[in-house]
Amino acid sequence: MAAPPSITASGEAAQTGTGTEYRPALRLLATLFFMWGFITVINNTLLPHLRSVFDLTYTQTTLVESVWFIAYFVASIPAAKLIERIGYQKAMVVGLVIMAVGALGMIPAARIPSYEVTLVALFVIASGITLLQVAANPYVAVVGSPETASARLNLVQAFNSLGTTLAPLFGGYLILSRSRSGTSETGAAGLTAAERLADAQSVQLPYLIVAVVLLALAVVIARFRLPAMGVATSRIAREERRKHSLWKHRNLVFGVPAIFIYLIAEIGVSNLFINFVSAPDIGGLTHAQASNYLFLLWGGMMVGRFAGAVIMQRVAPERVLAFASIAAAAVMLVATYTSGSVAMWAIISVGLFHSIMFPTIFTLGIRGLGPLTEEGSGLLIMAIAGGALVVVQGRLADAFGLQASFLLTVACELYVLFYALWGARPTGALPPVEADPRP
Template sequence: MPSVGTSPSAPVAQSQPAGVRYGPALALLASLFFMWGFITVINNTLLPHLRSVFELNYTQTTLIESVWFIAYFVASIPSAKLIEWVGYKKSLVIGLLTMAAGAVGMMLAAMIPSYGVTLVMLFIIASGITLLQVAANPYVAVCGKPETASARLNLVQALNSMGTMLAPMFGAYLILGRTKGGTAAEGAVALTQAERLADAQSVILPYALVAGVLVVLAIIIARFPLPAMVSESDDAKEKRKHIINPELFKHRNLVFGIPAIFIYLIAEIGVGNLFINFVSRPDIGNMSLEQAGHYLTFLWGGMMVGRFVGSAIMSRFDAAHVLAVFSVGAFITMLVTSFADGHVAMWSLILVGLFHSIMFPTIFTLGIKGLGPLTEEASGLLVMAIAGGALVFVQGWIADAYDLQTSFLLTAACELYVLFYALWGSKPTHAEPEPEPEPDALFD
């Protein structure tokens, strides 16, 4: 973690009796990836909803998502400290209950309604997700053979993508589909004060359902016998005496991996946040916000398919090479989105989900490759880099100053840095020897 004095060490599997398998635990952990993907992508339907309710421009709308991703930066170090105090399992439970509390708070914000309370509650939900990310990502990475870590993390991230695929249908039906603003085209109607109040309260039911599921999942995790994860070696304790361990900066794959995560998140979040507004435009998809929300399912569905396929491909081919190919595909689709018209631009934007699919988990595992006892510190820095999503407001500003379609050129530029990372920045330097895996399977 960035603050080694306040972070747990790289987790390793505690010695288990012969025949113990990690599969059941990883299957349960995959449900966490599903839930934080689901809740994050609800924002993609929530943002056009709030834009209508509070009469926001694109900059103000994307600033809502910026608050969400600032939580990743603020909460990462406290999350690492909490894991050190109470362990991985209890931290997962606390993360789920924190998210549930934020979901209940969203119901309160809708009743008032209050833009400020909405921002606070979204920050709380994102803080809970950050705790899950700090605990679950490195846990999954070490539960199996080191050389298949990218494939393993891509596979559980596919469950994350399943959540992101289902969330737009959930949000389109229960949020946009039950509001006057959501059933109209972008900017087609002016709501009265009473209509805005009624529209604002449409989020009460979906967030009540989310809060209930999170509490149930927390209870299941608390009662499930997850494999124990031991903390650190004496060498790791020695290396954790610095605020930021200088040994981290000897690893090129981490040094360039941190900005790779940061920049990639600007691309992914910008596409998801502005998708509905872009597709509903008369010159692109010519449809209502609710209808555009259903098309968002194809974007996130492409990410799910890409992660399943990517997991299989990277079990046979070098992860960095696969990342390079996908980044080129993403760059081309974003150029088409920026300059084409009508359904060509719409489907090109949908297709970028397929190319984005493997980027986060692959950059993450390449970034921690060969770091040995520094793995947890490096994981914390990479999770903090998710705060790059907070800069999505830059794309909102470009959309206001120039044009929404033009703003996707920023996304295209982000893909080029990912290509640079895949071709050169991800090459490890001063790599630690990888431990011999036990047992010998992707999930064992």
């Protein structure tokens, strides 16, 4: 039996042997990444559906997603405290149960139907995902060599993208293709009250399926022997943390807004995608047809993350991030100022360049934090709340047109470029401190 690997105060597993001790845990975590990606992107098919059912403006439609991402801001600190109290494994189980409760809450929300109850149910689901994010992202980033942290997190995030790739097909088939507004070329125009009610209730089956899968996964994780990462490191690092300041680390200070701003870009594109490609001067598609093209957007993110995991074994992550941000800005300018299939394929292609941004910014942000890694990770996860500001793009779309609103996306890509070229350079990097991995 191989000796257990030592763990540094930053949570890094020393590379004893082949490091195969953690592969089963990483495979299990990949299922979590898959599930929260899948559930998050169901929103992309849900939003045009809700816009039709409740006759919402773009501002009201994007407010749905804003409520989702506000949960990251509200729930991140309680999630970190809960993990500290009950450990990573039990926290993951609790997170999955919370998500299942929220998914079940979508059933009465559809039966009433109620826009407000829908918002509450989605907030509960997002709170559960936040708990999983706070636990899983740092875990994957620090298990193994810090030099390959970006490649490792990109690889596991690729399974998140697999979930986001399949979700539009699931939502398109079970929500949009089963609703009158989703299959009509005129959308919600001319729907009767009875048809709107029937459309609202079409979300019950998909969310019931989601709830059952989440509860089954919770049972699997509860019975799995997951390594207790962080138990030893928290003990040794507690005194070390008092000697250092997070604010002396430039890569973290600029990394938190980089995550925040990147999420505005990613969520803005994905949430308004179906409405954009359905427009007569772009694709002229029904919402159900457009969901198939959303599959390509998220599929590009999956391909990009698998490719990024390979490329970053040889190329510095900062250089890959800089290239991706330039390419993303370029294709969004094309989507903004052209029409027809050129604009449609331009916005589809941005998924390929967005793919590596979150995991790469995250690992660059915690680089060199040493005993401050856990706190820095918490701040980066909290920054996912930037997705809540997608409502700003909704207001821009209402005021200036949907196509013009994507100039906000271009501005976000430029900040990511700044981070890659300068902000990600670490200052005050701390050395790892060895610790006994046994509690």
